[in-house]
Amino acid sequence: MLAAYAARQDSSDPINALEVGDIEPGATPADWIDVDLQAAALNHHDVFSLRGVGLPQERLPMILGCDGAGTTKDGTRVVIHSVIPSEGWAGDETLDPKRSLLSELYPGTLAERVRIPAANAVPVPDGMPIEHAACISTSWLTAYRMLFVQAGVRPGDTVLVQGAGGGVASAAVQLGSAAGLRMWVTSRDEKRGERAVQLGAEAAFGSGERLPRKADAVLETVGKATWSHSVKSLKPGGTLVIAGTTSGPQPDNAELTRIFFQQMRVQGSTMGTRAELTQLLSFMTSRGIEPAIDSVRPLDQARDAFAEMIGGTAFGKLVLTV
The missing domain is CATH 3.40.50.720 (NAD(P)-binding Rossmann-like Domain)
Structure with missing residues (x-):
């Protein structure tokens, strides 16, 4: 499938470590669910990954991306909660010392499809554009x-x-x-x-x-x-x-x-919980808040979006559509 992924590490020129093309995603637990992505957004975490920060060589290639929104098998529109707690963890998942984010241990959201725990699929509020929903979870x-x-x-x-x-x-x-x-x-x-x-x-x-x-x-x-x-x-x-x-x-x-x-x-402070993500979506809907978006591009133009983020010229979110 088409994805933007870290093919190598480059601490001085991170975009040199980026590839955009077809890739077979890495393995995920059998009980996770598929989400067909419609939009995703970039974060500095993605640039750090290209530099090799928090993403060791042995996990490459790795599909990047923590933010995303799409549809489940039954057609439900969902926001991806990207904090993945360890097996058996209960309570605030951001306090789990073995937690990870999508694109660290498991493939991320800058792709046509992502697999996530069912609990990490949060319904998109009625009326929220998918490009807006894709900006929210990080x-x-x-x-x-x-x-x-x-x-x-x-x-x-x-x-x-x-x-x-x-x-x-x-x-x-x-x-x-x-x-x-x-x-x-x-x-x-x-x-x-x-x-x-x-x-x-x-x-x-x-x-x-x-x-x-x-x-x-x-x-x-x-x-x-x-x-x-x-x-x-x-x-x-x-x-x-x-x-x-x-x-x-x-x-x-x-x-x-x-x-x-x-x-x-x-x-x-690190990220947030699934419950807080639900509260955030409700707050944004009730107050009519629309996230500031710098640009919206198709996924195959991910290199341009990364160049803008690395150059520090973006104001607001950089969104990629699938």
């Missing part, structure tokens, strides 16, 4: 959990989101503003900041710019480049939620003195 679910599970904020609170335009950042802006939060963003690009304001952000600031006042919470997915600014922008007793390190995991200054002296909370 960056949007990550943003939802960061805001409404980990950050501890309430309507009227101010939340700073580092790095306007990324999938998680744009999702957080849309979700937070719809929930009555005052969303601020930072960006190196003034136009990307303006677009974030159009999505619902109250204000956009330059990277590292001093803010008018301290934020109640900060959402951090950039890492090294913005960490110090995130800590300095947080009010005493506030919460910094981190779910990614796209600029690197080792900041020049960890700001440990400021963190303990001002009694800040640093909270890690």
Whole structure:
């Protein structure tokens, strides 16, 4: 079947590790179900996989992709929940130390078909376009959990989101503003900041710019480049939620003195549960939230979409249709 897959590893030129063509998918458990994919979306996780991060040589070739939506054998439209718990795990699947995501141990969603546990098929709400549904299960679910599970904020609170335009950042802006939060963003690009304001952000600031006042919470997915600014922008007793390190995991200054002296909370966050994905879909439907989409391309043009993600020019999600 047609798929976009990691054929090799290349830490310096990840697109060189990408192949788009026919491939026989790897084995999956016999009791999993087939989903015929209609659309899928890219995430930075896919680029990390091409670089060899979390995807060792012995698992190659591997079909990429965590986001996707399609139809089951009986015609039900479903969103793919890509967190795969280990056998016998009960409870919050994101806390399972042996959990994986699609495209790590088992083939992912950038393909004509994917196999998943039946419990990981979440019905698409009536009226939601399939391209929108295909964006939800990774960056949007990550943003939802960061805001409404980990950050501890309430309507009227101010939340700073580092790095306007990324999938998680744009999702957080849309979700937070719809929930009555005052969303601020930072960006190196003034136009990307303006677009974030159009999505619902109250204000956009330059990277590292001093803010008018301290934020109640900060959402951090950039890492090294913005960490110090995130800590300095947080009010005493506030919460910094981190779910990614796209600029690197080792900041020049960890700001440990400021963190303990001002009694800040640093909270890690990874993806979300199936129940949270269901809640997210219901919230988006009730508020009429449509995910910011940068572009929609057919699957056979996946290389162009990857080039856009690697180049950092995309604003919102990059969607591939099957």
